[in-house]
Amino acid sequence: MRIFEDESNSDPIYKRNRIRMELLPILEREKWNFHKTYWNFHDRTQLNIQFDGIMSPNQTISPKMFRIPHETWMSLNLSAKKELIDFHLKLMGMYPLYKSGFENFHLQSEGERAFLENKNCYLYKSKFGDLFIIDKKSSAFKKAISYREGNQLTIEWNQNQFRIKDPEERYSLGSWHHGQKIQIRSGNKEISECMRENGIPFFLRTFIPILYFENEPIQILFSLFSKNEKNYPKRIYLER
Structure with missing residues (x-):
């Protein structure tokens, strides 16, 4: 929608304008957190409650x-x-x-x-x-969990799921440790470098789930961080 400036917004006859134009700039110059002051006197939980005290169906x-x-x-x-x-x-x-x-x-x-x-x-x-x-x-700061259903291993993290068939129970859930490397097509690569290239914040890297095969990291499950991300490497390379 097109935005326009109503002429009454600059008229000091209205109290709301005097507060906005005269009082708030003073508080800002004094480093006064007026947003926090406001919420100290208003219950945030009441914003999504209708007048009859029933929670709004549109609450998200x-x-x-x-x-x-x-x-x-x-x-x-x-x-x-x-x-x-x-x-x-x-x-x-x-x-x-x-x-x-x-x-x-x-x-x-x-x-x-x-x-x-x-x-x-x-x-x-x-x-x-x-x-x-x-x-x-955020649930991203909680540890990933894994469980088995029949011949399938499921890994859950950050409200997302990853599943892989594992009839012999050779796969497991792990996480990143300093100095770890992962096998790719051309050899081995530092997992920390993979995290950096994917833009993963440093304070979240130890939470990113990694798929292990017989106690060796084989795939970083970036898709659990964001559904738009691809796991790395895309193909799983296993030592035979």
Whole structure:
């Protein structure tokens, strides 16, 4: 929809305009977190409740992770980048970033890696990688689980599933450790390098499930991190 500026938005006769134009800039200059102050006096849980006290049928669960393409990030100016981050934080039910925190993160993003942590979430971006905004309560910070049903091994993580036939029970679930390598067509490759190439934030790498065959890592299950990702390597290479 086209956005237009209503003439009443700049008229100081209205209290809402005096608050927005006169009071809020003062609070911002004093580094006062007026968003937090507001929520200290308003119960966030009441926002999705109808007047009769019954939960709204349209209530949804806030997302726990966003991945914003590198190209999108690079196409924006400084103020638009902050608006982009704050918009996604709002969708997650969180407060906007402090200006100083954002500026520090943006400065880091011009180098090899940018990282910001606050009470509720992580922000991460490698030099040419996507921007991640991840809620600390995300299921990505929980360990993967595995179980067997008949001749099939199932691995679950981050609300996604991976299944493989395993009648002889030679496959198992594992995770990454420093110095580990995985077999690919041309030889062996550091798993840490595979994680870096896929843009996986460093603080999530130990959670990424890895498929093992007879106690050797054979496939990194990137598809459990994001359904758009492909497991690596695509083909499983087994020593005979």
